[in-house]
Amino acid sequence: MIAVFIEVHNGQAKRSSLEVLSEAARLARPDGSRVTALFAGGGPAAEAGEAFRFGAAEAIYLESPALAAYSAQGYALAVAGWLEESGPDLVLFAATALGKDLAPRVAALLDVGLVSDCTCLRKGRDGFEFVRPAYGGKVLLTLTMNRRPALAALRPNVFKLEGQDQAGGQVVVKKIGIPAGAIKGMVTGIENAGGAELDISEADVVIAGGRGMKESANFALLEELASLFPRAAVGASRSAVDSGWIGHQHQIGQTGKIVSPALYMAFGISGAMQHLAGMSSSRCIVAVNKDPEAPIFKAADYGIIGDLFEIIPRLKEELGHSSDYGRKGSPPV
């Protein structure tokens, strides 16, 4: 059995979790393994329709009043307890903020290892094989796990969403008892919740700026360009962030976020090793830079040697009137 932990946001399964489910369904298909979607919470059972549509054969809802708000302690106890009981071979999480917080805690409770930020997994001769970048993407590491179950957190935006013709199903509710005093900390609020800003790690298109943007105000150009795409976000190089032009949550690179969007556009980014490590797994990379020697051009699929302040307005125009996007202004994210 393959168990997939499903993160729910505003009553909906997160897209990253559905990507993981899609991958679990692909892995399970050859030998007919069962894919179980695992939900947890404190209220009425989660809406699991999406989970069935993306490949789950069953859905389990771990319910306890103590899980009404997220706590690593409470969720890890509930999830690890259920895993111990049901004995899956493989347990998958999405490597989101929550997934990265929860998965290692579950692994430690089960005394098993974890593959962080996995970008490829397959069934080998002796169990599952996991590929993940290390040294900020300069190295690809292939791991196997020495104990069962094998746990992995999959990088968002890498695994393809794939709907199934699966019939829906019922959610099985499991009441979980969490001992009083077991939870010594929990989430008490989310600021900017429902904010329109899409995280760069989840975006399909990343429009990034570097030192060549010259000043903070010019990042507005990138935002305007991003608004012409659905699911786009603005990123930045470390030097732009360290210059205070944009917040560090936008930083891409070895000491920032690792992104793998379908389209990555780098404006005025020279392409230091640090930066390339964070974006070279993007599907298509466009670089615009004045300096023909900039290392970013080596990573780019399409390079334009030129002035970004000339290119961006033309690009906006070209995308604006030849695409479906943008006509209605900024699409919802």
Place this chain on the structure above:
Amino acid sequence: MKILVFVKRVPDTGSVIRIQPGTGRIVEDGLSFIMSPYDEYAVEEALRLKEACGGEVTAVSVGREDAAAVLRKCLAMGADEAWLIKDDLPETFDGLRMAKIIAGLVRQKFPRADLLLFGRQSAGADNGQSPAMTAALLGLPQATEVTRLEVTGDRATAWREIEGGIEKTEFELPAVVSAHKGLNEPRYETLRGIMAAKKKTIPVLSPEELELSPEQLAPAVSILDLDVPPAKQAGKSLRGNADETVKELVRLLREEAKVI
């Protein structure tokens, strides 16, 4: 307040990483090593908390003897003492093994520690597992990838970035916290600090001295392969004036790359 801060020696993030084929290891010759950048935020936060609340900061590294250089840096920044847990294995990419060693140290030497601070991940293994795993092994609450931390008495509040918002977590001490960029601006060592750090002794312990059995230290993961990613094919350089290149770019994105 007793604060432990865990630091790791890693290759400089600007280095080119080469592989020793078939060994699962990187070539260390010619690399320069630094304290993992996220650990600097953890050290800085520990020092700030000590300055605000009083107490003591102990820096700890698990690794080979050369990790002492990173511990000296912690001392030079202002840590009161530093401990090295000598572990001769090269990078194992095994967060659980690391967490067991750290939890063993805390249980045996620092059972009264109030706060265990880490960087969100080492810039190398890039695992980001040890903080939450250590918290699980010790039964402590955790706040990971934190960009703001407030401690009041025996309680703390941490803020961290999640997709589309800032999440606030309130928890009791003792606790585990991992630091993200944005938490603070790490200080530089002073010359005086560097001189003083040179005179301090760094106690060295082995995992065995922490009563960890070989079974407990058995790796949870095995490295099958370590390789550099395949080189990318040369891309297309678009030439002409801005109008022409932009038109061509949009066409290629649509028709060739099919990404828009």
